[in-house]
Amino acid sequence: MRFDIISVLPGLLESPFAHSILQRAQKKGLVEICVHNLRDYAFNKHKSVDDYPYGGGSGMVMAIEPFARCIESLKAERNYSDVIFMTPDGETLNQSIANSLSIAKNIIILCGHYKGIDQRIRDIFVTREISIGDYVLSGGELPAAVLVDAVVRLIPGVLSDETSALSDSFQGELLDAPVYTRPADWNGHKVPDILLSGNQAAIDNWRYEQALERTRIRRPDLLD
Ligand code: ADE
Numbered sequence: 706m707r708f709d710i711i712s713v714l715p716g717l718l719e720s721p722f723a724h725s726i727l728q729r730a731q732k733k734g735l736v737e738i739c740v741h742n743l744r745d746y747a748f749n750k751h752k753s754v755d756d757y758p759y760g761g762g763s764g765m766v767m768a769i770e771p772f773a774r775c776i777e778s779l780k781a782e783r784n785y786s787d788v789i790f791m792t793p794d795g796e797t798l799n800q801s802i803a804n805s806l807s808i809a810k811n812i813i814i815l816c817g818h819y820k821g822i823d824q825r826i827r828d829i830f831v832t833r834e835i836s837i838g839d840y841v842l843s844g845g846e847l848p849a850a851v852l853v854d855a856v857v858r859l860i861p862g863v864l865s866d867e868t869s870a871l872s873d874s875f876q877g878e879l880l881d882a883p884v885y886t887r888p889a890d891w892n893g894h895k896v897p898d899i900l901l902s903g904n905q906a907a908i909d910n911w912r913y914e915q916a917l918e919r920t921r922i923r924r925p926d927l928l929d
Pocket residue numbers: 791792793835836837838839840841842843844845848
């Protein structure tokens with residue numbers, strides 16, 4: 706799978722992909738993550754990528770030309786199943802969106818800034834608009850990193866124990882059961898006896914009951 710992320714601040718996207726699971730997935734060749742500096746496609750020698758909004762108002766608007774040039778040069782190389790724009794007014798990211806994207810081959814992600822991007826970019830190029838939640842961030846880079854992380858960990862072979870992604874909260878209908886590690890007794894705070902019992906069927910049943918209870922209390926909407 707390949708992600709092409711178009712950003713005016715590519716430096717913001719270096720660290721999230723340079724560690725841990727995302728780094729290993731790239732080293733194993735399971736995913737390619739390419740970050741493109743929008744300024745390389747700027748419309749003038751000052752490397753401008755934005756301009757004043759038609760009709761007045763505060764803030765700058767990201768112009769169509771740099772995005773169009775970058776997207777078209779990528780599309781000349783390969784086919785893309787989606788061009789995603791990260792935006793707080795998009796559909797809210799959830800596990801089922803992450804699952805559906807994890808089977809794609811090539812995806813372009815656009816990161817906006819300032820007041821927004823020229824609506825024609827959205828109308829002409831964007832196939833999907835995704836939000837990571839009902840709050841506004843300074844730009845689309847952190848949301849893009851969140852989206853890529855959520856998707857890449859679902860690609861077969863990325864997690865060493867594939868079942869661990871399958872048992873994540875939200876992957877089924879239930880949140881995760883609580884987990885514990887040594888010591889079994891920390892200052893009188895004990896690990897539930899059942900987890901030390903060695904009875905796997907009883908442990909599985911306890912985990913299911915805990916997951917159900919946690920979901921009932923924290924996210925009853927998931928049980929509807
Ligand atoms: N850009 C700014 N805020 C965002 C959000 N919440 N989700 C996606 N993209 C964004």
